[in-house]
Amino acid sequence: MKAFLTLQPKLFLLRISLFIFAATSLLPSVLHAHHNRLELDGLVTELTDSTLSVDGLLLFINQYTEIRDNNGNLILLSDLMIGDFVETKADVQIDGSFITTEIRRDDNGEEHESKLEIRALIDAIDNNFLTVSGVQIFVDEETEIKMHGDEFLFEDLNAGDSVEVKAEFIPGEYFLAERIKLETEDPIEEDLETEGFITELGDSSLVVNGLTFFVDENTVIRDHDITISFDDLNVGDFVEVKAIFLPDSSLLAIEIKLEDRNESEIEFTGTIEAIDTSSLIVSGIPVNVNDETEILDDDNNPISFDELMVGMHVEVKALLMPDSTLLAVRIKVEDENEQQIQITAPIDTIFSSNIIVGGITFETDSNTVILDDDNNSISFEELEIGMIVEVKGRLLLSGNYYAIRIKAEDLWHSSTDISGTLNSIVSANGRIANNEFTITSNTLLLDEFGNTVDESYLTVGMMITVRTKLNELNIEEAVRLKVKHPDEIKLNGIISNISAGSITIGNQIIDLQEFTFITHQNGNQINDEDLGEGFIVNSQILSIPNQTDKAVSIKITRSPNIIKTTGTVIEKSDEYIVVSQPLFQINTSTVILNSEYRITNYSSINIGDIVTVWADNATAGNQLALQIKKITNTVTNTDEVDNGLITDYTLSQNFPNPFNPSTTIRFTVPERAFVLLKVFNILGEEIAVLVNNNLAEGVYNINFDASHLPSGIYLYRIEANNFSQVNKMLLVK
Known part of the structure; x- marks a missing residue:
């Protein structure tokens, strides 16, 4: 297949960075304004002052290069030595040189693998070598070369050609390309993005969330990394659609992505009770295996079916077959002696390859599974402070926890849910790992069978599940605490049937109890009548031999009624908001988040802001917004200067100055450019993104609201190519 790349006119990339400091000596790294970038992990072989x-x-x-140690602390260039293993990020300059923005010294004593990732133009091709921005990279028969999922x-x-290359360093020889991804220089930006079920299909159109999208020969349609045709789509498929507005206000889909929603798939944990030649029973659930079943030990190493033993604790992923039997896709052995923990809460801090969630530090590596809310794999770099995540981890000898899996959740909620070993209980104060909570007279305490008990029932070493909320004194207060029964198992899947007092997940009928704890996607407690067929749920089941299975907890992770739309605010009132085209109702329970996942006021959303809306579409024609998250702020083009008369990038003094609590920052853009406006604190930690989109030539005003910040001197910075100004x-408050 021959590669034909259509390159649109290259945009100059403008980045404006707003830094918060009490002194200018601690400037964080400059975010250089280029499409091309480099990430290089390896050994320091030479070192000078620059x-x-x-x-x-x-x-x-x-002077803007940020240098940190393995714990995220700022260090000096003089602290680096030849032979140190470092992780670096750099921007590729016009002349092909690399300006380093970040250096992180990795001094944990572990063995490391040198690797390179670079996104830039191919300079030259010679035999089996590519030269990309001056870097020679060898290509062999194992190198994967793709564009939009197609092999080249x-x-x-x-x-x-514009390429993104991932390579490993062969010591003393060269960089060897593992993957080459062909790219177009400037992809089309969508006006609207939404995800939901296809309800109608025409010859060249589809309807998703009540919106009609037209397709043409340029519409990219994918099933994961595989390009498919429009004819491969079906009514009922769950898709993510990115679209632009045509001059007649109709929507043209530029990309359609088929999402995983396998109704026949379930996951469960339990103990192997019996093994036959091609089947086993796990906590009362029969499951078949075949030659395609993947079987892993507790270190993720492949093992044979014959190595499984009665008494092992396993996690099973299986498919419900037409004859109502279960076929195992994957069986993973779990170490019962490991001290595991699971927590759902916002990310407090991100440093190096670690995250802190609910006060608990989790280490990650390449084996950590990281997923978005739709169960798509994402990178560690896509995690953000403030994001709600569910983390499953195991205790390390260091006292930290290793993150086995991290799953991001779309909908924000104020509560923390944590399961693990009760490490201490003193005077109504309990602790799981570093997460402390207080038990009050309002805390619902339940034993292993769901019976109400008092605090005296609790003992150190018990496995418990607790939900906490911050009270007015900023103390985590336990709302509900239940002691886990040894026969509790996990059962995740789609509700296929609901009858009086029970639900069916896969082929398992589960009885609902008075103590069953049921929660919505947004974390709020709901009733069993709020459940519906087609809901994807995570559940904890009490599975005692010779007794009916009982639901301990049910958490909705995906409802067919919840839709997600991203676009520009074009109209708003106290009762509704219009985003690109759809209208959403607003009420007092609608959660409003800024770009840093902090709760903010509805009044902070303005016409022109780019936002993502999660809405309940259960009632036809009445889409109630559950959550609105700002992606970017409004940037106002003043139209004060005729096109063609702006020749330079400029940054004016803010007005008023001093200010309280808000001020206006003015800047000029001499050509269409990508603009990024960020806020950092004194430690160089990012606390706000004010602008993150393409702007046409013009004079712009942006309002900066510092009502949540303390008094002090602040710096704001503009950068574009070789231009920068602070x-x-x-x-003053």
């Missing part, structure tokens, strides 16, 4: 070489590749350092040959590559402003 450069370092990593595996022989020369990187430049300036090395011969299809051309000098000038201005001071003063907040």
